[in-house]
Amino acid sequence: MAQSSLNDDSIVLRYIDSTPREEIHPGALAFYASLDEIRRNSPDVAASIVRELVSQRSNVKLIASENYSSLATQLAQGNLFTDKYAEGYPHHRFYAGCENVDDIEDEACALALELFGAEHAYVQPHSGADANLVAFLAILGVTVESPALERLGVKSPVPVPGEDWSKLREELQGRRLLAMDFFSGGHLSHGYRFNLSSRLFDAYTYTVDRETKLLDLDAVRARAQEVKPHILLAGYSSYTRAIDFARVREIADEVGAVLMVDMAHFSGLVAGKVFTGDFDPVPHAHVVSSTTHKTLRGPRGGLVLCKEQFADAVDKGCPTVLGGPLPQVIAAKAVSFREALQPAFSEYAHRIVENARTLAEELQSRGMAVPTGGTDNHIVLADVDTTYGLTGWQAEGVLRECGLTLNRNVLPFDPIGPWYTSGLRLGTSAITTLGMGAEEIAEIADVIHAVLSQTEAATPAAGEDERKAKKGRYEVPTSVIETARARTRDLLDRYPVYPEIDLGVISSTDFGRQTLPEQGSAAPSAVAS
Numbered sequence: 001m002a003q004s005s006l007n008d009d010s011i012v013l014r015y016i017d018s019t020p021r022e023e024i025h026p027g028a029l030a031f032y033a034s035l036d037e038i039r040r041n042s043p044d045v046a047a048s049i050v051r052e053l054v055s056q057r058s059n060v061k062l063i064a065s066e067n068y069s070s071l072a073t074q075l076a077q078g079n080l081f082t083d084k085y086a087e088g089y090p091h092h093r094f095y096a097g098c099e100n101v102d103d104i105e106d107e108a109c110a111l112a113l114e115l116f117g118a119e120h121a122y123v124q125p126h127s128g129a130d131a132n133l134v135a136f137l138a139i140l141g142v143t144v145e146s147p148a149l150e151r152l153g154v155k156s157p158v159p160v161p162g163e164d165w166s167k168l169r170e171e172l173q174g175r176r177l178l179a180m181d182f183f184s185g186g187h188l189s190h191g192y193r194f195n196l197s198s199r200l201f202d203a204y205t206y207t208v209d210r211e212t213k214l215l216d217l218d219a220v221r222a223r224a225q226e227v228k229p230h231i232l233l234a235g236y237s238s239y240t241r242a243i244d245f246a247r248v249r250e251i252a253d254e255v256g257a258v259l260m261v262d263m264a265h266f267s268g269l270v271a272g273k274v275f276t277g278d279f280d281p282v283p284h285a286h287v288v289s290s291t292t293h294k295t296l297r298g299p300r301g302g303l304v305l306c307k308e309q310f311a312d313a314v315d316k317g318c319p320t321v322l323g324g325p326l327p328q329v330i331a332a333k334a335v336s337f338r339e340a341l342q343p344a345f346s347e348y349a350h351r352i353v354e355n356a357r358t359l360a361e362e363l364q365s366r367g368m369a370v371p372t373g374g375t376d377n378h379i380v381l382a383d384v385d386t387t388y389g390l391t392g393w394q395a396e397g398v399l400r401e402c403g404l405t406l407n408r409n410v411l412p413f414d415p416i417g418p419w420y421t422s423g424l425r426l427g428t429s430a431i432t433t434l435g436m437g438a439e440e441i442a443e444i445a446d447v448i449h450a451v452l453s454q455t456e457a458a459t460p461a462a463g464e465d466e467r468k469a470k471k472g473r474y475e476v477p478t479s480v481i482e483t484a485r486a487r488t489r490d491l492l493d494r495y496p497v498y499p500e501i502d503l504g505v506i507s508s509t510d511f512g513r514q515t516l517p518e519q520g521s522a523a524p525s526a527v528a529s
C-alpha cells in the first residue's frame, strides 16, 4: 500500500499547529486526518464531505427521519471492518477469520437487548426496509415454511423436490398483510403498491379516522376481523400519536395474526423510555423492526427484535434476504447503543417530544392546521394546503431557500396526491440534539409562518402547464427570504452542527480544482477563501 507523510499543506497539521494541546478534540483530529487521506486520491470526494458539513451548518434540520450521530459513531464505521465478509451470524459464519466481527456483533446484540428488553436481537439489516423484509421472511418461515417442511419430513428447503417446492412457494406467497395505509402514515414497505411487499403479500390497509385523523383501534379491530390477516403490522413514518400496542396485540390474537411493529421512527423514544408499558411495542409484538439512525441517533442501518420463537429465522436474514453484513456499521451500532443506554439519552428522548409538542402549539397559534391537533412523538404534520393554499412541494422549496430543511408529506386522504402533497412533515430529533428548546422552536415556527404566509402559487407563464405552475412553482418577495435566512442563520450560529470541527482550518485550495460554497455566517469565512 502507498505510504505518505504529512506535508506542509496538511489540514490535520494546520489544526494541531493552531490549537492548544488541551483543546485538541480527537474526533475533529480524525476528521481532518481523514480529509487529508481521502483527498490524496479523491479531492472531489473530500470536498463533498466538507460541503455537506457546510450545508448542514447552513440549514436547520427538521427532517423527521434524520439526526446527528456522534463522531464516535461515525468513526467506528471508517475502518478496516469494511473489508471483512462475515455471512451467517455470530459464531456461525460461512467465512474464516470472523472472531472480531463476532465480538462486535455479540456486543451490539447484547446492548440492543439491554436497551429494549427484547428476547432476541439481530443487528445486520442495512436499512429499515431491509429489516422489514427480514421480519416478513422470518414470520413466513416460522409460520408457513417450517410446518410445510416438517410435513415433508425434511429440515431444509434444499432437498424438497421441484413439485413440492412449487406448492410451498404458493403457500408462502399471497398471505394477507394488514398495515396502515401510506396516506395515513404507513411506510412504503408496508404493502404499498410500488414496493416488493405488495408483490409478496396480498396487502390490505387500515386508515386513520377521516375526521380526527387519529388511529381508531376499534376500527382497526373491525378491519382485522374482516381481512383476517396473516400479519398485522403496526408502525408508521408519518403518524403523530402514541399507539397502544397492548391493544393491537389483543386484536392480532383475536384474528390469529402475527403482530409485527415497525418502530423505525420512534425507536429512540422506546429506548429513551418515552413510550413505556402498553405503548412500548417490544413486549407486545412478535417481531419488531427498526432503523438505527432516526430518533435512536446511531449509524444508518436496521435492526430486528423478536420473541425467541422467531430468533432462528430472523438470524437467517443473511442469506435469506440480505447481502453480507456490514461489520463497520455493526460496530457503529454498538457504539450508539451504548450511548443510548446513558441516562442523558433518556433525557434527550423526552426533550425531543417536548420540543415537538411546542412546535405543534407554536405553529397552531399562528394559524397552521395540524392534523390530530398535536403530537405525542417527534413528528409534527402541517397542512399547508388548507392553511396557505400551497402544496407541500412549494412549502418545502421556499423554506429550504430560507435555511429550513424538511420534507413535504402526504396527509391522510390527501387531495393533492403523493408528489406535490398537501403537507409538511417536521421532526425535532436533530434540533434537540443541537440543544434547541422552546425559545428556538418558537422562532422556527414564526419563520415558517412568516415565509409561508407571504408565499403564493406562481402565475402560469404563457403556454405553461397551469397545473404544474400552480402546484410546483411559487412566488415570494426576495426580502422575505432574506429576512428569514438571517433569522435561521442566527439560530445556527448559536447552535452549530458538530462544533468540534472548525472549518477555519480548511481552505478551498485543499481540494484542487474544487471550490467550496459561499459561506453564510454559520460557517467560518476561511472556507470560502
Ligand code: DSN
Residues within 6 Å of the ligand: 064, 065, 128, 187, 237
Ligand atoms: N425515508 C424514511 C423517512 O423519511 O421516514 C423512511 O423510509
